[in-house]
Amino acid sequence: MLLSLAAADALGAATEFKTPQAIAARYGESVTQYQSGSVFGFAPGEATDDTQMVVATLLGYARRDGLTGVVHALSEWLAAGPPDVGGLTGAALRVASLDGGARAWQASGFEGAGNGGLMRIAAVWIAGFRGTALACEAAAVTALTHPDPRCVYASVFLTAFLEALAGGQPYVGAASEALAVTDDFDARTVLLDAGIFGVKTQGAHAAFRDRERGARAEIRARVRSGLGGGLTSQSGFVLDTLEAALKHAGAGTWQACVEPAVLLGDDSDTVACVVGAVAGARGLAVPAHLLTPLRLGHSWPGWQRDWACTEHFPALVGAAQPA
Structure with missing residues (x-):
């Protein structure tokens, strides 16, 4: 799953923020190879902040300090100056505390519902969380930066969907199972127990409570x-990303899942990254020619930009999972 989401992210890096017409004019009607042209300067084969944050989350779990380890690892990633950081993500991680996301959301006037939590949340499944623990951890890890209930419950849905697919459930059946998990889950209590909502974030708690039912x-x-x-948009709004990913990721091959997200542009790297996670959970094979050149487009404590993903991902996953 980690290789799949990284390769999909890197394939979409060149088309991010471009229109379908501009993409067709520059790259043609099909994109099967990594391309140049990233607005953030990522070289062909380099994955973006999406995969970088998945990896940073796994590095955090390897510290064996729970959510605190994850926050510190993500903050170290931010401090190293990555070329692309979402606004709410940056504001939350600069606080470098469990309630940083809630405090940043309050300061925004409760307007932030981007896909910055959804794009990295596969890390929780990769780290070995399952069942109820998976839902709880997905909610908390998302809320470290994006505590809007639409973001939190979208991540609860996606991780339950990944778990069901990896367990062999058919596509639509896995989605139905994940929706049942989402409908029954009490994220607000989880965020209170985790210390994400507290005395300094009472406004965020109240906003979450008032919007929770509508978010589901x-x-x-x-x-x-x-x-x-259906596809509303490939914008950075979390529900647009979720809808688009579900539309694309049910195709029969890895390339058929990922390429439509790449060709539609806008926030193509993030949509492709989520599609790649789903394709990985389904067991679809990444084309071999995309694996050898795969790198991450940034260096920070625990990861170097020139490291080959195929060489370094196995140890990363092993360190993040329970002993």
Whole structure:
């Protein structure tokens, strides 16, 4: 799954923020190789902040200090000056505490519902969390930067979906199972128990409570739309990303899943990254020619930009999982 999401992210890096027309004019009607042209300067074969944050999260779990280890690892990634950082993500991680996301969300006027949590949340499944523990951890890790209930419950859905797919469930059946998990889950209590909501973030807690029911309804609607072939946008809004990923990721091959996300542009690297996670959970094989050149486009404590992903991912995953 980690190699799959990284390769998909790197394939989408060149088309990020471009229109489908501009993409077709520059790259043609098909993108099967890594390309130049990233607006953030990523070289062909380099994955973006999406995969970097997945890896940073895994490096955090390897510290064996729970959510605190994850926060510190993500903050070290940010401090190293990555070329692309979302606004709410940066504001939250600069606080470098468990309630940083809630405090940043409060300061934004409760407007931030981007896909910065969803794009990295596969790390929780990769780190070995399952069942109820997976849902709890997905909620908490997302809320470290994006505590809007749409972001939190989208991550609960996605990780449950990945678990069901990896367990052999068919695509639509896995989505139905994941929706049931999402509908029954009490994320607000989890965030209170984790220390993400507290005395300094009472406003965020109240906003979450008031919007929680509506968020679940929005996610149900977008999941059903995506499964039915609907696509609102490939914007950075979390529910647009979730819907688009579900539309694309049910195809028969890895390339057929990922390429439509790449060709539609806008936030193509993030949509492709989420699609890649789903394709990985389904067991679809990444084309071999995309694996050898795969790198991450940034260096920070625990990772070097020139490291080959195929060589260094196995040890990373092993260190992040329970002993």
